[in-house]
Amino acid sequence: MPQPLPAGVCPCCGHDFDCTASLETDTPTLGPGDVAVCIRCGVALRFNEDMTVRRLSAAEWLRLSRLEQRALSDATAMVMAYQVARGGLQ
Numbered sequence: 743m744p745q746p747l748p749a750g751v752c753p754c755c756g757h758d759f760d761c762t763a764s765l766e767t768d769t770p771t772l773g774p775g776d777v778a779v780c781i782r783c784g785v786a787l788r789f790n791e792d793m794t795v796r797r798l799s800a801a802e803w804l805r806l807s808r809l810e811q812r813a814l815s816d817a818t819a820m821v822m823a824y825q826v827a828r829g830g831l832q
């Protein structure tokens with residue numbers, strides 16, 4: 743089940759969102775500092791203290807574990823495959 747969030751906007755593509763879901767669990771419990779991927783453009787995001795999001799920096803990417811980097815890369819690849827199947831970003 744998606745986790746409700748304050749209304750937010752992807753800083754990369756402008757996609758509006760108000761919830762998040764997880765690839766690992768049906769009951770995500772995201773908090774400040776956690777990372778996510780935009781469902782529209784696939785950019786890696788980090789949650790701020792107020793649960794808005796910002797683009798994950800390169801330095802932050804390098805501090806993630808290999809497992810976290812792999813999970814984000816896989817999620818981005820899935821978003822890109824989905825967007826390609828739909829004919830590109832709508």
Ligand SMILES: [Zn+2]
Nearest residue numbers: 752755780783
């Ligand atoms: Zn986006």
